[in-house]
Amino acid sequence: MKSVREVKRKEYYIFSPFLRIFHWIMAAMIVVLFITGLLITKPMNVSTTEPFFTITSMDLVRDIHFTAAFILCASLILRIYGFIVNKGDRLFPRVWEGHFYEETVDVALHYMLLKPHHASFLRNPLARMSYAALYAFLAIEILTGFAMYFMTNPSGVGGKLFGWVNTVLGSEMMSHYVHHYVAWFIILFAIGHIYMVIRAEFMEGESEVSSMFSGKKILAHTPKDAKELE
């Protein structure tokens, strides 16, 4: 391999700063939420004689969890604003377009190492689906989370807004279970996601990782979904 090579590449500006800031807030908050969440289910035990002599650790852990949850929810405003002002923030799975499925198969074959390449995309269909899934997981966490949170006062505004979640799931304990299980799904997504992002970087060298910092991808081929930026 030559150390210096002249290649022709095109720069695509995709992610607005709002999406990028949101992404990193979300990533940080999910780490905090996951750790504190597990500590809520299986708390550390403080050994002393009176609650008075403690730092109320359980209360603290829960407060950190709730604060992180509120920050995450607030940061969704950035995501929505980015969605409104920037086309590159709207790369959702286009399941209503026929070619989406052929392209999914194409990319999947490549990921199964059966094909050396897949076509170039701003964001490939499998990635699109995985992000849609992550947003669905987040929605479930937020719904079940607030359904538990606001039940300290079921007749309050929050209780009225989210109480139905407990009814739909059958019981409030079920909300705890669902909240807990989906937290694990999110972590599984994160492992796969971080790997796929880094992998894309070393396979294609098209500035995949840095795109979530700079907003730009520098692609060697014209991506099939380039028109979505127009």
Added chain:
Amino acid sequence: MEKRESLWEAYLRRGLSRRSFLKGCVTLTSLMGLSTDMFSKVVEAAETKPLPVVIWIHGHECTGCDESFIRSASPLASDLVLTNIALEYDHLLSAACGAPFEAHLDETITKYYGNYILCVEGAVATKESGVHCMSGGHTFLHLLDKAAKGAAAIIAYGSCSAYGGIQAAAPNPTGSAGIEHFVGGKPVVKVPGCPPIPEVMTGVVMHVALFGSVPPLDGDGRPKQFFGNRIHDTCYRRPFFDAGMFAETYDDAGSKAGWCLYKLGCRGPETYNSCGNLRWWQGMSYPIQSGAACIGCSNAHFWDEVPFSARLPQYGKIGDADKIGVALGVMTAAGVGAHAVASIIQRNSRDNLLEEEHDDK
């Protein structure tokens, strides 16, 4: 319809004093969760309202709710049954039996059509047209339907009647369900609990009896004054929860010192009941106070949310969701690692091909 007597008239007939009548009204007022300035309204209602006719039927259940009910201390269940309401028909408490008893039920329904209170204990067995629960030669489904038609108000006592109860536990062979959908669309006041607290049972029926209307209900149909809070939010062990002081087993030092029972599976954080504030047996104690974790007996589906001794379901030898999660996480990481190695190999062979093509030109 003959004239029915009011509570005051019933007291007069028995030769009881005005003083004991007023004392009774004070008890009723606090029992119904009303503030003291409602006292005069209660007295007024007790003086003028005719005693309500009550029909009390039992379906698929253990009659444990009655065991609880007859231990009501304020008012005494005997007072309630003999003085405060006109209990015309009760599977369990009535002395009569057989055909005349069943005929009396039909008579009561026709005579007080649209005016009686229907109290229901026990679930409806729905499978095989309801044959799993029979009473007087008919299915309970039939009895419920018949009795619900003319009821002015329907009260569902116990988790069975409200949500299906223990017999509805998976795989629910009898198809047991709460009565809600089998009363012809009439609203049902749910008083869940396995069993409900006795004073809550008497309090709800007295509210309906005296005011002729159901008490304020939450979205699920439960009276707010008794089911408006979680045990956890009224629990006297809560400071230990917030502090992070937990009993780890039922016989450790923490358990002896009265620490929070959360790690033993306490369902207080998602259970709506009055155990934390009213408590049982005139405020003597309640399960958590006696050292046992709450099992959420007033919740829908509590019977399937097992084990009661842990916060998460267990999957046989594998363990709970956290163990499975860690295993899946490790497997994903390993899979990702293997994929990475394979990808590097693939890229190198691909790049070599490209390189060769390049050189050929």
